Structure formats: C-alpha cells, structure tokens
Amino acid sequence: SAAVVSYQLVKDKQTREINPVVQVLGVGYDRTLGGLEIQLRLRDYLAQEFNALKKTKTDVTTSPRALAKLFKEAGRLKNVLSANTEFFAQIENLIEDIDFKLPVTREKLEQLCEDLWPRATKPLEEALASSHLSLDVINQVILFGGGTRVPRVQETIKAVIKQELGKNLNADESATMGAVYKAADLSAGFKVKKFVVKDATLFPLQVSFERDPGDGAAVK
Numbered sequence: 001s002a003a004v005v006s007y008q009l010v011k012d013k014q015t016r017e018i019n020p021v022v023q024v025l026g027v028g029y030d031r032t033l034g035g036l037e038i039q040l041r042l043r044d045y046l047a048q049e050f051n052a053l054k055k056t057k058t059d060v061t062t063s064p065r066a067l068a069k070l071f072k073e074a075g076r077l078k079n080v081l082s083a084n085t086e087f088f089a090q091i092e093n094l095i096e097d098i099d100f101k102l103p104v105t106r107e108k109l110e111q112l113c114e115d116l117w118p119r120a121t122k123p124l125e126e127a128l129a130s131s132h133l134s135l136d137v138i139n140q141v142i143l144f145g146g147g148t149r150v151p152r153v154q155e156t157i158k159a160v161i162k163q164e165l166g167k168n169l170n171a172d173e174s175a176t177m178g179a180v181y182k183a184a185d186l187s188a189g190f191k192v193k194k195f196v197v198k199d200a201t202l203f204p205l206q207v208s209f210e211r212d213p214g215d216g217a218a219v220k
Contacts, residue, residue: 030123087103
C-alpha cells in the first residue's frame with residue numbers, strides 16, 4: 001500500500017498549543033502484493049525442489065506440517081536474501097525424518113517473482129492519482145513494511161521516483177508502532193504528546209438513526 005500525506009505544525013486556536021498534523025491526501029493499494037506473496041512463492045519453490053530429489057514417495061505438499069516448515073524457512077530465506085546474494089535453506093526432519101538443504105540465490109528469488117516487480121509501483125501511482133498531485137511536489141518517499149527491504153522492490157520504486165528512498169523508519173515496526181501510539185492517544189489511561197491525524201475515507205459511509213426513541217422513523 002502507499003499513502004500521500006502532508007505534515008505540518010498547526011497552532012490550536014483554543015489551547016494555543018502547536019501540534020504536528022498529518023493529513024492523508026491519497027491512498028493506493030494492491031491486496032495481492034506484498035512480502036507474503038514472495039514468501040509463498042519461495043515456499044512452493046522449496047517444495048518443488050524437495051519433491052524433485054525423490055527421497056520419499058510422499059508429495060511434501062500433502063503434509064500441512066511440512067508445508068508449515070517450508071513456509072517458515074521461506075520467510076527466513078526472504079529476509080536473508082535481502083542482505084545476501086546466496087543462502088542455504090535448511091530444514092531438519094521436513095517429512096519422514098528426512099532433512100532438506102538447498103542453496104538459493106537472490107537471482108532465483110527475483111526470477112520466481114518476475115511478474116510482481118512491475119506491480120510494486122502501482123499503489124504509489126494510485127495514491128498520487130487520488131491525491132491529484134504529481135511526483136514533482138513529493139519531498140520524500142519513505143519505505144515501510146518488511147517487503148520493502150527486498151532490493152528489487154527498492155530498485156523498481158527508485159527507477160520511477162528518480163530520487164533517493166527514505167529508509168529512516170523501521171520497516172518492520174513503523175506501522176505497528178504508529179497504531180499503538182494512536183491507541184494510546186485515544187485511551188484515557190495514557191498521556192502522550194498530541195499528534196493529529198486527518199485520515200482519508202476510501203469508501204462512502206451511511207449513518208442511520210431514529211429521530212426520537214421509539215417512533216420508528218429512521219433517518220439516513
């Protein structure tokens with residue numbers, strides 16, 4: 001997903017306090033694109049390579065337990081290959097007491113996901129379109145989400161925006177920490193520094209209520 005936001009300091013007319021305000025100007029997303037899709041493709045590739053070894057007559061994809069192990073290792077492999085060009089996938093007792101070890105390169109990962117890379121910039125383009133702004137007025141593109149650590153994703157985005165990517169946020173924790181901070185702000189049990197967020201409404205809303213309790217006349 002991608003969001004175009006503006007950030008500014010605004011003085012409250014009542015309290016005279018100056019608070020940071022973030023306003024969402026545009027949003028774009030692709031529900032079928034992300035780190036999970038890359039991990040699933042790696043899992044399927046590992047399963048395919050294990051079956052090709054023919055160490056057992058059992059198809060590894062028929063075992064939910066084995067698939068869970070492959071999925072976990074695929075996640076580790078995805079993370080390591082974001083920093084290294086080659087790594088060994090290793091799983092002890094994958095199925096029927098058989099261990100599995102396979103060298104996997106970053107190049108192979110990129111081949112497995114070749115159709116995904118062009119889609120990496122679509123949410124950005126949608127967010128800009130919905131905000132009615134162009135890249136010329138965007139000061140910085142900041143990455144968040146674990147999937148943005150993948151080098152090919154960064155290369156694809158950078159080729160479109162023609163500027164350095166902002167990597168000052170923790171890609172894995174930024175969205176979660178923001179949600180926690182907002183929850184603390186809304187809670188009466190915590191006191192945090194005021195941070196105003198003006199969110200965008202992506203879909204139409206309808207509110208229905210009765211004029212007077214019990215009269216049965218609903219107003220929409």
